[in-house]
Structures are given as structure tokens and as C-alpha cells.
Amino acid sequence: MDFRHTDEQQAWKDMLHSFMNKEVGREYTREHDENRQFPDEAYKKIADQGWLGLLVPEELGGLEADPVFYAIFCEAMAKFSLDTAACVMTSMFTATNIVRHGSEAQKKEHLPPYLAGERKFSVSISEPEAGSDAAAVKTKAVLDGDEWVLNGNKIWCSGAHLPGAVITVLARTSEDRHKGMSLILVPNDTPGLDIQKMPTIVRRSLGTTEYFLTDVRVPKENILGEPGQGWEFINGHLEYERLGLAASYVGNARTALDDTIAYTKQRTQFGRSLSSFQVLKHRMAENECELQAARLLVYQAATKMARGERAVQEVSMAKVFAADVAYKIAFNGMQALGGYSQLPEYDMERYFREAKHGMVGGGANEIQRTIIAREMGL
């Protein structure tokens, strides 16, 4: 077993981190978080590099990278903020639904503008009464002639309000709990949609929304696959979403721990650096062990996916462990920075807020443990 990246993977990683340092940077990230602005310039630069096409096959204009390259990418995108990574990843993993299940016409219509950075995708599973119990979705889509007519209430749909966004809506097309759900593409300027941004403490750049659908009409061709395939599709989607999230937690936790180390080395109290106090030193050492373990779980899952094998358990193990570790590191970072941790210019408060969300977003930690237990035959 070789725990190192290959030369090609290492070169990819180095190039991405250098890009993040030079082309994105801490100040830009902080400013966009504080102002609740989407990082348009950074997104455009990422699109110009062709990286939005990492999960898109070459014949459709993408780079067709394997899940290991994707995980390295997500780790790097989260270097300064989990939200920055989410701004990029949300469209990326949602696009996999079109790549894998879309018709030729859907691919032709949606992928070129997406790859050019002009169209974003949102995924809309959650509803006020369908959170962890995602199969409790009530939003209905009824066929009326050549159109689907959608009615319902969706919540927590990240990026649905962004210019040119197309929402991938999980809607009920029949009463069967799992086989009665379908994925339908709804452009966010369709009449009958009322989208409102929510004042969340995280996803401040990407933005998260609640929206109501009142007799929203889209062509019947906007369904992905056949009616009733939505649940199956969303489960495939979640494997990419959760792998990307787990990798991003590791990437951001690395910075949070490095910032903690740097701060405790330069801050002096009682005539000594904070880092010389054993209690702080041991905490950081323990966090380093946990962070490296989380990274190994991420690349175990990515490698299994790259081999084309089912990796549901490995992805959930990586996600739950990395989320807990990222939170622990940011929590300890807040303590180590003392009062200064409260100030945005030290970035730790952002890592802390965002890491807390990691324990819920993309399927809460309790649900990941339930999935792992199920895969263990429990």
C-alpha cells in the first residue's frame, strides 16, 4: 500500500494550491463572506481553467478526471473557506445528473453554458418536512399535456437564486415513497417560482434559499430519465457530493490547524510562546493525527470510486469523520486564538461556523452513521 499521491496527482495538487494562493486568496474570500457575495471573479477564473468540467466526459467538453483528482480539487478549493468550495462544487456534482442521466438534448442545452461558467446548477431535495427523511418530499409534479406542472415548497436550496441557475428539483410524480420521485430541471426564471435568500451563518457567498412553486410549468422533456428514477439518481449524486464535501473539510481543516500553529508560535504570554504550553501542543498534535486519518479515509473512498466500485460506506465514513475532525480543529483553534478568534480578520470564526455546518449539510452525521451501520449489516 502506497500512501503517497502519484507524481501527476501531486503536480495537480501543487498547481491548485498555488492557484488558490495567487488567484483567490484569504482577503478576497473573507470580503465575499462578510458581504455575502458570490465570488464571481474566482468562479470565472476556475471556469477559464476548464476545471468545471472535471466530472464531465471528454466527448462532452470536460476533463473526465477520476474521483481522486476530484477530491484533490475539492480539498484545494476549500483552502480558505468551505463556502468557496461549495460555490464551485454544488454545480459540479449536480451536473453529474445531466452527464449520467440527461438526454442528448439536455446535455447539449445545459453543459456548454455550464462549462463556460455562465450557467450554475442547484440541487433541491430538502423541504420543510423532508430533511434527513428526504424521501418524505411532497412537492408535486403533474403532467399536463406537454408540460410538468410543479407545486410545493423547497428549502435550503443553495445557489438557486444565482443568475442563470437551473434547479434540479426532486419532486413527487406518484405516491410510491421511493419510486414515486423524479428529478426535473427548472430554470430559476420560470414563472411561478418565488425564491428568497435565507440569512444563514454559513454559505454566505453561495447563498441558500427557500422557494415556493405555484403552478410552475416546464416542458415534459425537462425530466431526467424516466418518471420514478429520481431517488436512484439522487443516491448516485450523493456519492459525489459527499466525497467532495469530505475532501473539502480536510482541506479547510488543514488551514485551520496551520493557522492555529502559526498563531500559537508567535503569541507570547507569561514570557513564552503559547505553543510551548503542553496543553496546547498536545491538542495540536492530536488534531494533526486526526486530520491525517481523515485524509486517508477520503482517499480510500476516492480510490474505491475510481476503481468503479460501490463506495457508499467508505464515502459516509470519510464524510462523518472529516466533518467531526474539521469541527474539532476549528473549535480548538477558537480556544487557542483566545479573544482574537472572534475577529473576522483571523478567519477562525469562519472556519468554525462552516465546520459546524459540515456536521449537518449533505446529510447529517447521524444519518451518515446510520448508512455506515446499514452497510455493516446492522
Ligand SMILES: Cc1cc2nc3c(=O)[nH]c(=O)nc-3n(C[C@H](O)[C@H](O)[C@H](O)COP(=O)(O)OP(=O)(O)OC[C@H]3O[C@@H](n4cnc5c(N)ncnc54)[C@H](O)[C@@H]3O)c2cc1C
Ligand atoms: C446552509 C445550508 C445549505 C443547504 N443546502 C442544501 C441544498 O443545496 N439542497 C438541499 O436539498 N438541501 C440543502 N440543505 C439541507 C440539508 O441537507 C439538511 O439541513 C440536512 O439534510 C438535515 O435536514 P434538517 O435540517 O431538516 O434536519 P432534521 O432532519 O430535522 O434533523 C435534525 C437533527 O435530528 C437528527 N436526526 C434526524 N433523523 C434522525 C434519525 N433517523 N436518527 C438519528 N438522528 C436523526 C439529525 O441528524 C439532526 O441532527 C442545506 C442546509 C443548510 C443549513
